[in-house]
Amino acid sequence: MSVSVVQPSRTAWSRLRPFGARQVDLRTGFWADRVRINRERTIPHGLDQLRRAGTLDNLRLADGYRAAADSTGATLPFLDSDVYKWLEAVGWELARGPDPGLAASADEVIALVTTTQRADGYLNSYVQAGDGEPYRDLSWGHELYCLGHLIQAAVAWHRALGDDRLLDVAIRAADHLPGPLVDGHPNIEMALVELARVTGDRRRLTTAARMLELRGHGTLPGARFGAGYWQDHEPVRDAATVAGHAVRQLYLDCGAVDVAVELGDDRLLGAVRRRWDDMIRTRTYLTGGLGSRHRDEAFGDPYELPPDRAYAETCAAIASVMLAWRLLLATGEAGYADAIERTMYNGVLPGISLTGTRFFYTNPLQRRTHRVLDGAGPRLPWYPCACCPPNLMRLLSSWQQYLATCDDSGIQVHQYAAAEVRTELPSGPARLRIDTGYPWDGRIVLSLLETPAEPWTLSLRVPRWCRTASLTGPDGTIAVGAGMVKRHRRWQPGDVVELSLDLPARITEPDPRIDAVRGCVAVERGPLVYCIETADAPGRTEIEELIWDPSREPAVRPRPDVAEAMVGVTVPVLRRRSGAPATAGAIPYFAWANREPGAMRVWIPR
Numbered sequence: 001m002s003v004s005v006v007q008p009s010r011t012a013w014s015r016l017r018p019f020g021a022r023q024v025d026l027r028t029g030f031w032a033d034r035v036r037i038n039r040e041r042t043i044p045h046g047l048d049q050l051r052r053a054g055t056l057d058n059l060r061l062a063d064g065y066r067a068a069a070d071s072t073g074a075t076l077p078f079l080d081s082d083v084y085k086w087l088e089a090v091g092w093e094l095a096r097g098p099d100p101g102l103a104a105s106a107d108e109v110i111a112l113v114t115t116t117q118r119a120d121g122y123l124n125s126y127v128q129a130g131d132g133e134p135y136r137d138l139s140w141g142h143e144l145y146c147l148g149h150l151i152q153a154a155v156a157w158h159r160a161l162g163d164d165r166l167l168d169v170a171i172r173a174a175d176h177l178p179g180p181l182v183d184g185h186p187n188i189e190m191a192l193v194e195l196a197r198v199t200g201d202r203r204r205l206t207t208a209a210r211m212l213e214l215r216g217h218g219t220l221p222g223a224r225f226g227a228g229y230w231q232d233h234e235p236v237r238d239a240a241t242v243a244g245h246a247v248r249q250l251y252l253d254c255g256a257v258d259v260a261v262e263l264g265d266d267r268l269l270g271a272v273r274r275r276w277d278d279m280i281r282t283r284t285y286l287t288g289g290l291g292s293r294h295r296d297e298a299f300g301d302p303y304e305l306p307p308d309r310a311y312a313e314t315c316a317a318i319a320s321v322m323l324a325w326r327l328l329l330a331t332g333e334a335g336y337a338d339a340i341e342r343t344m345y346n347g348v349l350p351g352i353s354l355t356g357t358r359f360f361y362t363n364p365l366q367r368r369t370h371r372v373l374d375g376a377g378p379r380l381p382w383y384p385c386a387c388c389p390p391n392l393m394r395l396l397s398s399w400q401q402y403l404a405t406c407d408d409s410g411i412q413v414h415q416y417a418a419a420e421v422r423t424e425l426p427s428g429p430a431r432l433r434i435d436t437g438y439p440w441d442g443r444i445v446l447s448l449l450e451t452p453a454e455p456w457t458l459s460l461r462v463p464r465w466c467r468t469a470s471l472t473g474p475d476g477t478i479a480v481g482a483g484m485v486k487r488h489r490r491w492q493p494g495d496v497v498e499l500s501l502d503l504p505a506r507i508t509e510p511d512p513r514i515d516a517v518r519g520c521v522a523v524e525r526g527p528l529v530y531c532i533e534t535a536d537a538p539g540r541t542e543i544e545e546l547i548w549d550p551s552r553e554p555a556v557r558p559r560p561d562v563a564e565a566m567v568g569v570t571v572p573v574l575r576r577r578s579g580a581p582a583t584a585g586a587i588p589y590f591a592w593a594n595r596e597p598g599a600m601r602v603w604i605p606r
């Protein structure tokens with residue numbers, strides 16, 4: 001049995017079913033390359049960094065074999081979670097294909113986690129190395145947050161590999177909980193639902209549902225950023241808008257969707273959907289990035305979206321993909337897949353270098369020249385608070401699971417990549433090959449390799465950014481608009497369907513209520529947001545000196561100098577002082593900061 005990263009129960013109120021980890025293979029092209037780099041470079045780099053940072057030593061500390069006074073054991077309460085996220089990534093990777101070296105490393109880490117667990121089931125290195133008293137600081141201690149990540153890793157190993165070593169640890173650790181508690185950092189809620197799905201133990205689901213109900217009544221002490229920081233200001237089913245720390249809010253809403261679909265709780269699901277709609281409309285960057293404020297890593301007011309001071313933590317983009325995926329499964333609505341696409345390309349990928357070993361924690365949409373001269377931030381190999389890098393690892397290692405879904409009527413393809421998809425429809429097995437050079441090329445060819453004799457429906461998402469699209473199939477060619485295009489027929493092996501998405505460079509104007517970028521434009525092509533870097537400014541002009549020239553059109557241009565197969569855009573600009581026309585090169589925003597240090601901007605003034 002092959003099951004996936006989020007797996008609603010058969011009885012759950014869920015429209016679509018995910019494909020299992022082994023039912024989708026990425027073959028070649030953009031995503032296959034990114035996922036391969038994650039496997040071959042990022043995950044090994046992650047283990048190395050967990051060692052260097054002392055994060056693995058922390059678990060040894062807890063186990064009592066801290067021999068050296070100069071132990072490098074780092075001291076932040078949530079670091080165990082990075083070990084678990086790394087393990088989750090390795091679990092999905094080993095399902096994709098064997099790697100004896102990676103498996104041996106994971107065995108070592110699992111053994112370390114297992115021996116660190118106390119006899120009574122409790123497991124948290126920070127507390128164990130300290131006074132050993134559990135659940136004393138629910139506000140800031142991150143104990144349930146870490147437990148949530150342990151459970152998620154355990155669920156991945158169970159589903160991907162049928163390996164229950166971590167699941168045994170996770171169940172004992174979850175059994176140690178004295179009951180439903182409210183943790184300052186949500187995550188435990190969605191983890192407990194997944195644990196219920198894996199074990200069939202409904203008590204986990206009841207606990208998660210109760211945790212959601214307890215939050216929102218100002219119960220967490222020490223709210224130095226206000227109760228909204230950890231969503232303790234209003235009950236989860238009442239709060240009309242997202243609030244506070246972006247990752248906390250989005251993880252909480254993931255848990256709320258999971259509970260809602262398992263319990264058929266329409267009102268709870270409706271609350272999350274309303275918050276999501278409002279967030280997309282008023283608090284989301286063009287890149288899909290979330291979180292406008294550095295001070296408390298928080299959402300800002302509506303339309304408070306400064307490009308230069310954007311926080312847009314990589315983890316918030318990842319959490320947004322996780323939430324949109326749950327909402328897509330629950331509702332089947334294409335808008336959630338649109339959001340996943342925008343956020344994956346423009347909110348998640350900028351957090352990792354093209355080499356796979358350097359990371360951004362925050363993802364501003366502008367870096368000024370003077371900030372570069374001040375030495376502002378190249379990507380780093382790791383962070384003292386290293387939540388983002390292993391979060392990237394686990395998402396990329398499971399990314400192929402987000403491409404398509406099925407239901408009793410057929411298959412829905414949501415994201416485009418060269419891949420092969422296999423599933424069992426009610427009337428028999430179906431196998432589909434997808435060939436495409438997406439996102440550089442808008443031609444997507446789907447070939448039926450195997451199909452039941454009975455008719456079924458193939459659904460393809462036409463992204464909302466796409467203004468001209470056509471579908472060619474056995475019935476001829478038709479123009480199609482944004483949303484899910486459905487073709488119901490008696491398919492034959494060898495049938496081919498071709499979706500053509502027109503990909504001109506396009507100019508995007510911001511919502512006029514976003515004061516910080518009023519009067520600017522951005523360049524987009526297909527699902528990609530573009531940016532200008534110093535390296536591509538005409539005559540090495542400071543990019544602050546360039547303004548957009550509306551009298552000329554942008555054009556596409558290959559950029560193999562930045563990355564293989566990359567398509568760039570040439571942007572017509574004027575020099576601010578002389579008014580002289582010039583042309584600047586723009587590259588996809590996800591690829592910025594991979595060359596010499598320089599300034600960058602997404603929004604270009606008129």
Ligand SMILES: [Zn+2]
Pocket residue numbers: 313314315316361386387388389391
């Ligand atoms: Zn993070």
